[in-house]
Amino acid sequence: MRCEKGKVYLVGAGPGDPQLLTVKALRLMETADVVVYDRLVSAEVLQLVATSVARIYVGKACGDHTLNQREIDRVLIDQARSGRGVVRLKGGDPFIFGRGGEEALALAAAGIDFEVVPGITAAQACAAYAGIPLTHRGLAHGIQFVSGHRKNNDRLRIDPATLSDVGQTLVIYMGLETLPQVVAQVLAAGREAQTPAAIIEHGTLARQRMFVTTLGRLSAEAKLRAVEAPALIVIGKVVSLADSLDWFLPTIEQGRQCYG
Numbered sequence: 524m525r526c527e528k529g530k531v532y533l534v535g536a537g538p539g540d541p542q543l544l545t546v547k548a549l550r551l552m553e554t555a556d557v558v559v560y561d562r563l564v565s566a567e568v569l570q571l572v573a574t575s576v577a578r579i580y581v582g583k584a585c586g587d588h589t590l591n592q593r594e595i596d597r598v599l600i601d602q603a604r605s606g607r608g609v610v611r612l613k614g615g616d617p618f619i620f621g622r623g624g625e626e627a628l629a630l631a632a633a634g635i636d637f638e639v640v641p642g643i644t645a646a647q648a649c650a651a652y653a654g655i656p657l658t659h660r661g662l663a664h665g666i667q668f669v670s671g672h673r674k675n676n677d678r679l680r681i682d683p684a685t686l687s688d689v690g691q692t693l694v695i696y697m698g699l700e701t702l703p704q705v706v707a708q709v710l711a712a713g714r715e716a717q718t719p720a721a722i723i724e725h726g727t728l729a730r731q732r733m734f735v736t737t738l739g740r741l742s743a744e745a746k747l748r749a750v751e752a753p754a755l756i757v758i759g760k761v762v763s764l765a766d767s768l769d770w771f772l773p774t775i776e777q778g779r780q781c782y783g
């Protein structure tokens with residue numbers, strides 16, 4: 524698999540651990556002319572981009588957008604039009620809270636060839652490394668991926684119907700900043716304050732930290748532990764399994780302390 528000239532590959536870089544890249548992603552990163560990446564792509568993954576490949580950072584820090592989405596689309600289109608093989612590297616999966624859909628639409632509208640290479644999304648990877656099966660017979664029959672991001676500081680409003688089914692594990696992306704609002708809405712939707720909940724920071728990396736607590740204590744725990752982005756929140760009975768299943772070394776030190 525080689526990166527073709529004049530084409531854009533929307534590639535999922537996975538959650539951080541470079542071993543979780545797909546073979547296809549790696550091959551493209553080795554043969555691209557240019558890699559366009561943002562903040563969520565880990566330094567460990569970037570190290571695998573060949574030194575001969577040009578890099579363009581279009582990262583977004585919270586509230587400090589280096590380039591806006593239209594400008595990013597423009598970069599991709601211009602690079603492809605100038606005949607380069609372009610890898611657009613995105614954290615996790617490009618089509619899960621990654622704005623990959625918008626970029627693909629812009630490419631399609633501009634008549635640029637593109638391919639989408641899925642990546643392991645944070646929910647799958649962080650839960651696996653935290654020892655939390657997202658579904659488990661008798662505990663969870665489904666999963667909801669929910670965004671805690673709000674536009675332009677608007678109030679966060681998640682449809683209660685999304686949050687109320689206790690048989691569904693809730694995975695909250697981008698929920699750190701709005702955590703008190705997220706928790707209030709999950710409680711208001713009828714989930715018990717005692718529901719097990721976990722925060723996974725820098726999931727899958729050697730610096731991963733994981734805190735197991737309850738829904739009612741989530742916000743206080745995040746504050747107490749000075750949790751930083753990126754962090755993923757998992758809410759539901761399955762979180763209780765982490766007590767027995769947290770196999771990933773760094774979590775052993777940190778996990779469990781606050782459970783119950």
Ligand code: SAH
Binds near residue numbers: 617618649697723752
């Ligand atoms: N496309 C990405 C998600 C982008 S939204 C994916 O599929 O994973 C960014 C959010 O993803 C972060 O706010 C955080 O909630 C979550 N996230 C991504 N990588 C993470 C990691 N290594 N550890 C914890 N959370 C992560």
